[in-house]
Amino acid sequence: MEEIKKFIDKIYPMNDPDWSLFASKLDKVKLNKNANLTAVGSIENYLSFISEGIVRFYIPQEENDLTFGFLFENEFVTAYDSFITQAPSHYQIETLTETVLWRISYNDLQEVYDKTESGNFIGRIMAENMFLIKSKRELSLLKKTAEERYLDLFLERPRLLKQIPLRYIASYIGVTPQALSRIRKRIT
Template sequence: MLPLSMPVNEKIAADFVKFLRQFVPLTDTEVKKELLPIVSTREFAKKQVISKAGEVENYMNFISKGLIRKYYKTGEEEHIVQISREGHLISAQESFYTRTPSEYFVEALEPSVVISLTFEDMERLFASSHSFERLGRLVTVHTMVLKDKWQTSLIMQSPRDRFLNFVENHHEILQRVPQKYLASYLNIKPETFSRFKHLLRLKRPAL
């Protein structure tokens, strides 16, 4: 099933524009005349694959609604490297920027709506003005820093600390994502994850 793709109007794009303005103060004219005409909204059903391993990633996606995961497979086992909700970017980034086949699957965990920009349109946008070129650099740095922080936590923190930090900072996702996916994402054995959740319930009144 192909995603439903539509043009983006200002109301739908409001959160996307707010996200971008964290990095560069885009003018209303830049948004209306240069940005909105080249992005589109795409809708995906629950469990629908957004991009596949072995294919070149063509889109950078901002999540307007829903929950999306990124994972790779070894044999039949899935290894989740990203779970993102509304207000965040997701794509097979290495493939997107290098134009080489991806190692990752990107899949909707809930019915999802994303605002998408193709690689070709992104390149033209960045070349059109210093403001957009700077925006692209700052957003790329932002995503790299988030990725490095997460990789550091996987190395430096104990499974228990990773779990507790995730609960503290992403409690909403804990309620929306199947436990087996969260265990994979946090690199915690499923039985250990279950034990941590049990301890959390016992201690919750004291938190």
């Protein structure tokens, strides 16, 4: 739980009573590799902090899933649009490794927002960061070539390339695994 405290303190330090309330609402969950966190059609009820592991966001397809995001240790994960609207999700989130999460339910988070001094501020900053990540991804898909997206990924998240199957990376940058193989040969 100390990892969450450090993460939150970087955004805005919580006083002891606020942290005590927030921490009292957290549940620790251990998941196996390939476990679903959120399924298409289900309503996201948790905001989770990844203590250990890697997760993938994707849209299931008959032939090839469309991967659009990865998250690692010390990051929050949720199907955020489903979480804030309490409407069914249009995509899935699954673990790619054994994963340990600390999670808070939607209702408990609303209580934290209502009863703490810092909860709303931290929530707003996190929502703004999620928006910036999403905007950057969309602009990358619209303005850059697949090779440029791969190189950006290599520079920004080198761990990803070592820990994620290439078929998911190919889907993430918007190419087939064969096209990714050609890109990798060109740049090495």
